[in-house]
Amino acid sequence: MYCPNEIDRILISEEEIKQKVAEMGRVLTKEYEGKNPLFICVLKGSVVFFADLIREMHCPLEINFLKASSYGNSSVSSGNVKLDVGAGIDFKGRHVVIVEDILDTARTLYALKNELLTREPASLKLVTLLDKPSRRVVKGFTADYEGFDIDDLFVVGYGLDYDERFRNLPYVAVLKPEVYENT
Numbered sequence: 532m533y534c535p536n537e538i539d540r541i542l543i544s545e546e547e548i549k550q551k552v553a554e555m556g557r558v559l560t561k562e563y564e565g566k567n568p569l570f571i572c573v574l575k576g577s578v579v580f581f582a583d584l585i586r587e588m589h590c591p592l593e594i595n596f597l598k599a600s601s602y603g604n605s606s607v608s609s610g611n612v613k614l615d616v617g618a619g620i621d622f623k624g625r626h627v628v629i630v631e632d633i634l635d636t637a638r639t640l641y642a643l644k645n646e647l648l649t650r651e652p653a654s655l656k657l658v659t660l661l662d663k664p665s666r667r668v669v670k671g672f673t674a675d676y677e678g679f680d681i682d683d684l685f686v687v688g689y690g691l692d693y694d695e696r697f698r699n700l701p702y703v704a705v706l707k708p709e710v711y712e713n714t
């Protein structure tokens with residue numbers, strides 16, 4: 532198995548992720564059957580989770596992509612959320628499902644949710660693979676569907692990066708602290 536030197540340990544294995552994503556797909560299929568939902572991938576971090584999740588959805592749906600970023604090349608949130616909400620996407624009257632990789636301070640999803648609510652969707656739900664509840668800055672903010680709660684750790688893999696690296700790892704892992712402690 533490919534495991535770069537900078538990895539300290541695997542937190543969530545490929546197999547655990549696979550099972551969880553299949554389970555989330557079953558729940559979401561039941562919820563959205565017959566509603567032709569619009570699944571939104573929040574780039575870049577959720578691209579791997581998104582690709583797996585939509586293939587566990589056994590009903591018609593549409594997909595689209597948005598860009599949100601807050602971290603730059605640091606492992607600490609900057610607090611600035613940059614949203615690039617595609618002007619060409621029509622959310623009005625649609626059952627919209629935002630798919631995120633990780634909920635941390637919740638600044639990104641809070642900003643995105645508020646922006647998309649102005650576009651008058653029929654419904655708007657948030658899905659995240661990972662949640663770090665102890666890091667929340669937007670108090671009380673939760674996703675509607677989540678995969679795993681994790682401790683206050685900086686993680687990479689399965690789409691998540693550090694300085695654009697490690698997105699292709701098939702598991703979620705913790706980096707050795709020396710990799711990012713000088714940023």
Ligand code: IMP
Nearest residue numbers: 576634635636637638639685686691692
């Ligand atoms: P929030 O706005 O603080 O909730 O941060 C959400 C975004 O920060 C995520 O979509 C990720 O891109 C990034 N992020 C938060 N925690 C981590 C982490 O542990 N590893 C990699 N990226 C993270």
